[in-house]
Amino acid sequence: MKKAMLAASLMAAGVTAAYAQNSVTLYGRLDAGVEYVNGLKNGHRFEAESGDWGTSLWGMKGSEDLGGGLSAIFKLETGFALQNGTVGGGSGQLFNRYALVGLSSPTYGTFELGRSLFISNGVWDFDPFVQENWSSASLVRGRNWPQVSNSVNYQSPKFYGFDFAGQYAFSNSTNFNGNNNAGTPAAVSSTGRAGGAQITYTGSFFQVRGLYDEIRDGNGQFSNLFAFSREYTAAVNLTFGPVKVQGAYEHLNANAVTDGGPTSADHEWLGVTYQFTPALALTGGGYHINVNKGGGNATLYEMTGTYNLSKRTFLYLTGATVRNSSTANFSLFAEAPDNSAAFNTTSAQSIQNSQNPLPGHSQSGFFAGIDHSF
Numbered sequence: 001m002k003k004a005m006l007a008a009s010l011m012a013a014g015v016t017a018a019y020a021q022n023s024v025t026l027y028g029r030l031d032a033g034v035e036y037v038n039g040l041k042n043g044h045r046f047e048a049e050s051g052d053w054g055t056s057l058w059g060m061k062g063s064e065d066l067g068g069g070l071s072a073i074f075k076l077e078t079g080f081a082l083q084n085g086t087v088g089g090g091s092g093q094l095f096n097r098y099a100l101v102g103l104s105s106p107t108y109g110t111f112e113l114g115r116s117l118f119i120s121n122g123v124w125d126f127d128p129f130v131q132e133n134w135s136s137a138s139l140v141r142g143r144n145w146p147q148v149s150n151s152v153n154y155q156s157p158k159f160y161g162f163d164f165a166g167q168y169a170f171s172n173s174t175n176f177n178g179n180n181n182a183g184t185p186a187a188v189s190s191t192g193r194a195g196g197a198q199i200t201y202t203g204s205f206f207q208v209r210g211l212y213d214e215i216r217d218g219n220g221q222f223s224n225l226f227a228f229s230r231e232y233t234a235a236v237n238l239t240f241g242p243v244k245v246q247g248a249y250e251h252l253n254a255n256a257v258t259d260g261g262p263t264s265a266d267h268e269w270l271g272v273t274y275q276f277t278p279a280l281a282l283t284g285g286g287y288h289i290n291v292n293k294g295g296g297n298a299t300l301y302e303m304t305g306t307y308n309l310s311k312r313t314f315l316y317l318t319g320a321t322v323r324n325s326s327t328a329n330f331s332l333f334a335e336a337p338d339n340s341a342a343f344n345t346t347s348a349q350s351i352q353n354s355q356n357p358l359p360g361h362s363q364s365g366f367f368a369g370i371d372h373s374f
Contacts, residue, residue, distance in 0.1 A: 022062070022063055022064045022065050022071075023062055023063050024060060024061075024062035025060065025061050025062065026058070026059075026060055026374075027058070027059055027060075027061065027373075027374060028056075028057055028058035028059065028373070028374050029054055029055070029056060029057050029058075029371065029372070029373045029374075030056055030082055030371070030372045030373075030374075031050060031051050031052065031053050031054050031055070031056045031082065031369060031370075031371045031372075032048070032049065032050050032056070032082045032083060032369055032370060033048075033049050033052060033053075033316075033367055033368050033369015033370060034046070034047070034048055034049060034367065034368055034369065035047055035048075035049040035052055035365065035366070035367040036365050036366055036367070037332065037355070037363065037364075037365035038363065038364055038365065039357040039361055039362055039363030039364060040355060040357065040363070041352060041354070041356070041357070041358060042352070048083050049083070049133075049367055049369065050081045050082035050083045050084075051079070051081065051082070051133065052132065052133040052134075052318070052367040052369060053132050053133070053316045053318070053367075053369060053371050054130070054131075054132070054371060055079045055097075056079060056080055056081065056082040057077055057078060057079045057080065057097060058077070058078065058080070059075065059076055059077030059078065059095075059097070059098065060074075060075075060076050060077075061073070061074065061075040061076070061077075062074055063104070066103075069105055069106055069107060070103060070104070070105050071103070071104045071105070072101075072102075072103060073100075073101070073102055073103065073104050073110070073112070074100060074101045074102075075098045075099075075100045075112075076095045076098060076099055076100075077095060077097040077098035077099075078093070078094060078095045078096050078097055079096060079097055095115065096115075096147065097115075097116075097117060097147060098114070098115060098116055098117070099114045099115040100112040100113065100114040100115070100116055100153070101113060101114060102153075106157060107157065108157070109154060109155055109156040109157050110153075110154070110155045111152075111153070111154050112151075112152075112153040112154075113151070113152055113153070114149075114151065115147060115148070115149045115150075115151065116147065116148060116151050116153055116167070117145075117146075117147050117148075118145075118146045118147060118148045118167070118169075118194065118196075118213065118215075119165065119166075119167040119195075119196040119197070119198060119211070119213050120143070120144040120145070120146070120196065120211070120213045120231055120233075121144065121145050122165070122198045122209060122211050122233075123136050123144050123211070123233055123235060123248060123250070124136075124145075125207070125209070125235075125237070126207075126209060126235035126236065126237055126246050126247070126248050127246065127248075127269070127271075128244075128246040128269070128270075128271025128272065128273060128283050128285045129271065129283060129285065129302060129304055129318075131145060132304070132318060133332075133333060133334075133367070134300070134302060134318065134320045134332045134333065134365075135287075135302075136248070136250075136269055136287060137334040138287065138300055138322070138330065138331065138332055138333060138334050138335075139267055139287050139288075139289040139298055139300060139322075139330050140226060140250065140252065140265070140267055140289065140334075141226040141330075141334055141335060141336055141337055142226070142334035142335075142336070143225075143226045143227070143229065143231065143252065144231065144233075144250070145334065146215070148167070148169035148194050149169065149172075150169050150170040150171075150172050151167055151168065151169040151170075152167070152168050152169075152170075153165075153166070153167045154166045154167075158202070161201050161202050161203060162199065162200070162201050163199075163200050163202075164197070164198070164199050164200075165197065165198050165200075166195075166196070166197040166198075167195055167196055167197075167213075168193075168194075168195040169193060169194040169195060170193060171191075171192045171193040171216075173192075190217060190218030191215060191216070191217065191218065191228070192215075192216035192217055192218050192219070192220050192228075193216055193220070194213070194214060194215040194216065195213065195214060196211065196212055196213025196214060196231075197211075197212055197213075198210065198211040198212075205238065205239050205240065206236065206237060206238050206239070207236070207237040208234075208235070208236045208237075209233070209234070209235045209236075210233070210234055211231075211232070211233040211234075211235070212230070212231070212232055212233075213230075213231050214229070214230045214231070215227070215228050215229065216228055217342070221256035222253070222254040222255050222256050222257075223254060223256045223257055223258065223342065224254060224257065224261065224340065224342035224343075225252055225253075225254045225257065225261065225262045225263060225264070225265055225291070225295075226252070226336075226337060226340075226342075226343075227340075227342040227343060228254065228342065229252050229253060229254040230252070230253045230254070231250065231251070231252055231253075232250070232251045232253075233248060233249070233250045233251075234248065234249050235247070235248035235249075236248070242274055242275040242276070243272065243273070243274055243275075244272070244273045244275075245270075245271075245272050246269075246270070246271050246272075246273075246285075247268070247269060247270040247271070248268065248269055249266070249267075249268050250266075250267040250268070251264075251265070251266055251267070252264065252265040252267070259341065260293070261293065261295075261337075261340075262291045262292050262293045262294075262295040263292060263293060264291070264292045265289055265290065265291045265292070265295070266289065266290045267287065267288070267289045268287070268288050268289075269285060269286065269287040269288070270285055270286065271283055271284065271285020271286070271302075272284060272285060278308070279307055279308040279309075280305070280306075280307050280308075281305070281306050282303070282304070282305050283302075283303065283304045283305075284302070284303045285301075285302060286299060286300060286301045286302065287299070287300040287302075288300075289330065291328070294327050295327065295328060296324065296325035296326065296327035296328030296359075297324075297325045297328060298322055298323060298324045298325065298328045298330040299322070299323050300320060300321070300322040300323075300330075300332065301320065301321055301322075301323075302318065302319070302320035303318070303319050303320070304316065304317070304318040305317050305318075312372060312373045312374065313370065313371070313372045313373075314370070314371055315368075315369070315370055315371075316367075316368065316369060316370075316371060317366070317367075317368045318366060318367050318368070319364075319365070319366040320332055320364065320365060320366070321362060321363070321364035321365075322357075322362060322363050322364075323362050324357065324359070324360055324361060324362060325360065326359065326360040327359055327360070328359065328360070329356045329357050329358060329359045329360075329361070330356070331354075331355045331356045331357060331363055332355075332363050332364075332365055333355045335354055335355045335356050336354065337356070338350075338351045338354055338356055339351055
């Protein structure tokens with residue numbers, strides 16, 4: 001009898017603890033389809049894809065009410081390839097996108113520590129193609145969608161339409177700027193400290209954002225335009241009933257390049273989405289980049305259609321083409337530049353296997369699939 005009473009007491013205590021936890025949510029997104037691309041160095045490719053419209057991912061997030069409007073929060077999230085089950089984007093990390101814990105208050109904002117998407121991902125809200133695999137990251141070779149570790153993050157509440165976000169990622173080294181390789185050639189391919197800030201104003205039919213961020217190499221320098229550089233962005237959304245117009249200007253600068261590579265680039269985009277029905281939407285737009293020091297220029301034209309089967313499931317079809325000037329070889333994908341020490345792509349095999357076209361050549365393709373969120 002005593003054992004039964006003890007068991008009942010423990011169960012009751014467990015239930016109380018569960019309620020005190022307040023909330024834990026499991027969520028995710030599953031994305032899969034088919035993809036065709038031509039203009040590759042080895043010809044063309046038709047394959048099954050995972051994550052072309054959006055990264056397949058799963059995660060957990062939760063909060064505990066601490067009283068007085070203050071909550072303890074956490075978020076754990078990782079990406080994976082749906083077609084083969086590979087977790088962490090090949091990085092081997094259990095949670096490669098988010099691993100955060102912090103505090104949140106409707107009065108003072110949200111403060112988090114851990115691993116996170118880099119603040120440059122703030123362009124996502126202003127990308128007409130919502131950072132699909134072919135989108136605002138393509139012509140800057142992924143510069144505006146990385147993740148960072150060892151970060152401190154803050155998001156303010158809204159004040160009269162304005163809100164502010166800031167992020168700082170420590171190098172976690174005895175060297176303030178970089179890691180243990182600082183001062184050596186190996187540091188060129190190693191990341192040092194990073195950080196940035198953004199301010200946003202949201203009105204009744206428009207939204208504008210200004211964003212600054214920087215990523216340093218292991219020497220604390222801005223030594224590669226698409227890996228270790230400063231980035232300045234101004235972006236706008238305009239909504240008129242079923243029509244949404246989105247555009248942005250992005251400037252990249254790297255003042256410590258020593259290999260003769262480019263030191264500056266200007267990147268712009270513009271797109272329009274029309275919501276024909278609650279289920280059907282069509283988006284058209286383009287991206288353009290100009291790179292100095294013989295880096296050339298390129299323009300990416302794109303169209304996407306989505307059809308909602310429910311609130312959590314939709315079908316998509318995207319077609320795009322990128323046109324390069326004679327010295328440029330930008331891809332539809334956010335592909336690392338060929339023959340770059342910063343990206344570890346200097347070997348002949350790396351260059352041959354990359355998805356970049358040959359200089360001056362175009363690349364075109366389409367992908368279609370299904371996306372389900374839970």
